[in-house]
Amino acid sequence: MSARRTELTRTAARLFAEKGYHGTSIGDLAEAMGVQKGSLYAHIESKADLLWEVAREGSAAFHAALDAVADEGPVVERIRAALRAHLRVVAEQLDVATVFVREWRYLEGERRDEFVTERRRYEERFRALFREGRELGELRADLDDATAALLALSAANWAYTWLRPGSETDELADRFTALLLDGMRGYASR
Amino acid sequence: MSARRTELTRTAARLFAEKGYHGTSIGDLAEAMGVQKGSLYAHIESKADLLWEVAREGSAAFHAALDAVADEGPVVERIRAALRAHLRVVAEQLDVATVFVREWRYLEGERRDEFVTERRRYEERFRALFREGRELGELRADLDDATAALLALSAANWAYTWLRPGSETDELADRFTALLLDGMRGYASR
């Protein structure tokens, strides 16, 4: 893919995150690229192509980040690593992450189905960590792992709204992990 | 406000939640109301009015729900009550809640500023619970209450994506509360 084409995708990610997919016109994109709107069609076939591309980039980034998490060792450490990985992607590719979390729903047809499949798979990989943690006895035996995963994923999926690039995401992830593991209650009242 | 006007607001909330504000045309709204699109202007001055109204309805609903939470008694119980209140609003007014969480950003000018103020205030009310819990010794003394509130608010704000009307929201809220308070770790490894 040419440099110009890559730049267009980045610009699309930025504008889609900022103003929404339907709130961003081809004219807006062209203006941001410093070009007449008709010229964009040297690179794409339709506006929907750009949404698809950014959404796929998001899928790829989040899955790749999870791939780097060890699949052995203490589950607790893997949960911490998974949260770190997720928040790192959000901070480093905030626009792409925003499209991945919020704008994907304007995809249509097969592309939408394919995206949803990948998104479900991502959440399932997350969920598996909590299930395994309970089964291996690292997490409490009576843990409702579906709810636990939902809580962790809520924090992960909501992060794009407040996380700003340059944040110390590893520390943030660790604070979340500590909270999830040990809770907020004082030792005395436990 | 006339019955017809109320119906229009409800329809707007539904369509904005379903297809997004910019993804919903005046024509879509008119069709859903069984009317020509010009006819809608007997009720509104602009499409933006509808977004503003639904967003305000969301603000009002969430604040009212928090108002019903006692301002004394054990903080832990008030946190549980606050989560219950929030999830109940999401489940009972899913469309309005969706606009409150996701579509508000298409508000413009003063209205946007006013909404943001109300939204900040809502989150601040939430945050105060965790601060107070720490100060009163009900939550651990070394609690990072900003992060704790962020985690709880993440769960609350993300709920519109998966909560379906008719869910037993009180139970869900209690599961979240239990997780937040006592964590996921097994007693043995604590």
Add this chain to the structure above:
DNA sequence: TTGAGAGGCTAACGATCGTTCGGAAGGTGG
């Protein structure tokens, strides 16, 4: 030196957008 491809321009297309307007039907209160 030539030719091909990449990237951009201008102009225009049909469609759809949000909004306006004058008029008419129907019900309500005086």
Add this chain to the structure above:
DNA sequence: CCACCTTCCGAACGATCGTTAGCCTCTCAA
């Protein structure tokens, strides 16, 4: 019975939408 108010219709408005077309101008490899 009349005057009014609400609600809707039908038609049109200018603006903007995504997309297409033909043509021009570089760059660079053959």
